[in-house]
Amino acid sequence: MIRMLLRVLGHDHARPVRRTVALMTITAIVEGLSYALLVPVLRALFGSDPEDALPWLIAFGGAVAVYAVLRYVSDLLGFRTGTALLRGMYHRLGDHLARLPLGWYSTGRVGEVSVLASQGVLQTMGVIAHLLGPYISALATPATIVVVMLAFNWQLGLAALVAVPLVAAIQIWTGRSIAAGDADRHERETEAAGRVVEYLQAQPVLRAGGRSVQRFALLDDSLRELQRASRRTVLSVLPGMIGLTVVVQAMFTALLVLGTYLALGGAIGAAEVLAILVLAGRCADPLLSLADIGGKVRSARSELARLDAVLRTEPLPEAPEPIQPVGHGLELESVAFRHGDRRVLDGLSLSVPEGHRLAVVGPSGAGKSTLLQLLARFYDVDAGAVRVGGVDVRAIGTEALMAKISIVFQDVYLFDGTVEENVRLGRPDASEAEVRAAASAARLDEVIERLPGGWAANVGEGGALLSGGERQRVSIARALLKNAPIVLLDEVTSSLDPVNEAAVHDGIERLMADRTVVMVAHRMRTVRRADRIAFLDGGRIVEEGRHDELLHRAGRYADFWSASLTPAAHD
Incomplete structure (x- = not known):
């Protein structure tokens, strides 16, 4: 013993x-x-x-x-x-x-x-x-x-x-x-x-x-x-x-x-x-x-x-001599990934030039969220390579990689603490002015004004004392405060009411400005403004191009657009 x-x-x-x-x-x-x-x-x-x-x-x-x-x-x-x-x-x-x-x-x-x-x-x-x-x-x-x-x-x-x-x-x-x-x-x-x-x-x-x-x-x-x-x-x-x-x-x-x-x-x-x-x-x-x-x-x-x-469970291996990427472009080359017995991605290749926006759409189970997780190296690929700034993510130190990426998930988890403590997770050493500016850009200040205690209000375990839209605004403010050059968005407005969706959308637009962005979405308000759209199905890219180009082709994306069209899509 x-x-x-x-x-x-x-x-x-x-x-x-x-x-x-x-x-x-x-x-x-x-x-x-x-x-x-x-x-x-x-x-x-x-x-x-x-x-x-x-x-x-x-x-x-x-x-x-x-x-x-x-x-x-x-x-x-x-x-x-x-x-x-x-x-x-x-x-x-x-x-x-x-x-x-x-x-x-x-x-x-x-x-x-x-x-x-x-x-x-x-x-x-x-x-x-x-x-x-x-x-x-x-x-x-x-x-x-x-x-x-x-x-x-x-x-x-x-x-x-x-x-x-x-x-x-x-x-x-x-x-x-x-x-x-x-x-x-x-x-x-x-x-x-x-x-x-x-x-x-x-x-x-x-x-x-x-x-x-x-x-x-x-x-x-x-x-x-x-x-x-x-x-x-x-x-x-x-x-x-x-x-x-x-x-x-x-x-x-x-x-x-x-x-x-x-x-x-x-x-x-x-x-x-x-x-x-x-x-x-x-x-x-x-x-x-x-x-x-x-x-x-x-x-x-x-x-x-x-x-x-x-x-003794082996973690993801760290590179013995980590390489610091210079740029912020993203690339997936012939990526294959299995989750258990299921092949989620199969020979997937795409690239996102630095400062560009890529929207990934497709049916449920197509592998969209998995694609984001591979970019953030939550998993390692079974085959192929994922690169950030031209460097394989496996050759980048974990802290260096995470410093370059801000992630906003659909399901936001907040720690049991104050609003300010949860926002500061993005950058603990940020000044008070920077925290307030990030909150204003995410329209979190509107929430703070009506919360008893304001910035000192407790959010509860998992953020249970806030609504879904309020939690999402905290998450966006946290990402804005981090100010990372790469932003990954995972269907952040898919379950919000119109008022919160509009507020969150404004925050997302500020978050994406001048950054390399990969977004997964069902609602098309931000998708059609992406520099390029990739339609993912069965772990493969079946269509790729700009919004107008894909509609003109009358293919899978056009059908998806018609099926998911909402009044908000015409805004």
């Missing part, structure tokens, strides 16, 4: 963990050695001159004092190391998740990552702070005491040593049972977490269907399965706990019988037998706690293994 923990934490945190483990091990060994001094103490007390026990008692007291200091220091170090690593682990996990391709985030990942990022990280990092010390003590202290027994009397030491493989076998067997139960429980937890999220997101649908007062069957079923899995996990621990108790009690009984036999035969004194039994009693306590502590450690190990699997 320690090796996996060090791998998960990374090289930067390996040294404090090793130092903590070493100190905890030394503390456990000192505890066992301090108990060894009980043998000469008892031997002197039961001998002809009890005063001979005084030096041994002083030595015993000193050893206990040293152990107490070491225990305090090791526990404090473990707690401080655990809390420090918890912060570092959250940063490492967050940075890694941000580098994974979007294709990794399947539907089931939401619940899995939420459980892992909350319960999983806390449980694994809590091992260092709360479980590692007792666990090492439960292993090292009895082992040290057995060595002491062997030194004082080899027969009793061997008798105690017999229990070692039995305890190890029980721990291994219990560990496998717990691992199987933990895997099942984790699967149920992930499903239940996903169902809770689904239940919350589905409230409008449930209420519209008159089911707001009814129980949500899918959520109830997942919670019942979680309850059953948790019960099975608890029950899987009981045989190991009972077996360990039986072994420890049998070992103590065997030592008592053997010690009595040796004492009656004159091979050992009564004081030595009593001392060995005291040592055996000190072995029993940590061994009996091993079942409970070991179960918690194994459960944390399961979480650690899942965390390790996420961190």
Whole structure:
């Protein structure tokens, strides 16, 4: 487990963990050695001159004092190391998740990552702070005491040593049972977490269907399965706990019988037998706690293994020597891309000269949004190349690429904070005047004037306290503030009311001015003003040209234009 923990934490945190483990091990060994001094103490007390026990008692007291200091220091170090690593682990996990391709985030990942990022990280990092010390003590202290027994009397030491493989076998067997139960429980937890999220997101649908007062069957079923899995996990621990108790009690009984036999035969004194039994009693306590502590450690190990699997998932590769593109033109050359078993783009080629606007239209599922995601390198292509400024995006550093691109999605996500904080995400170091100018250009100032609190108004989780049009204006203001030379737009006005659509359209026009633009749209108000239009279907460009040219051809684009024509298209 320690090796996996060090791998998960990374090289930067390996040294404090090793130092903590070493100190905890030394503390456990000192505890066992301090108990060894009980043998000469008892031997002197039961001998002809009890005063001979005084030096041994002083030595015993000193050893206990040293152990107490070491225990305090090791526990404090473990707690401080655990809390420090918890912060570092959250940063490492967050940075890694941000580098994974979007294709990794399947539907089931939401619940899995939420459980892992909350319960999983806390449980694994809590091992260092709360479980590692007792666990090492439960292993090292009895082992040290057995060595002491062997030194004082080899027969009793061997008798105690017999229990070692039995305890190890029980721990291994219990560990496998717990691992199987933990895997099942984790699967149920992930499903239940996903169902809770689904239940919350589905409230409008449930209420519209008159089911707001009814129980949500899918959520109830997942919670019942979680309850059953948790019960099975608890029950899987009981045989190991009972077996360990039986072994420890049998070992103590065997030592008592053997010690009595040796004492009656004159091979050992009564004081030595009593001392060995005291040592055996000190072995029993940590061994009996091993079942409970070991179960918690194994459960944390399961979480650690899942965390390790996420961190070992390969992110998009970074170029060893990144190239900085000079221009802002865009090019896709013979691009092929698959999403699962489905081929989304097949041999697609197009180019957008610097400062020009390309509109991409086509039926749903044609691959329009995927094209934008490839330009932003949310995925890597399976074949072909995507270039920005003549440089393959795989050869550009991620930060350098993102600095050149502003993206406005159809579904805007805002972080739970103020309006200003969400706008400043575009450029955190922007001046107040620049933020206000971006808001004015996006017509966000109209929204801010009517919000209680103005710029300090909280938008809620995901922007839930704002309307769709208001969220879109925040997104456009954020993109304007970023002032990137390339703009990617993904159907930003497709679900807005006429008033918000007009406001957003004005903001989009300002955002696109003098920039390289690729826009995906269903509504044609901005499409017909593009320098070029590409009609995408089946992952291929089937038509390409200016708006008037494509209408004159009376092909697929002309049919699409006629079918999607709205009064707004004549503005």
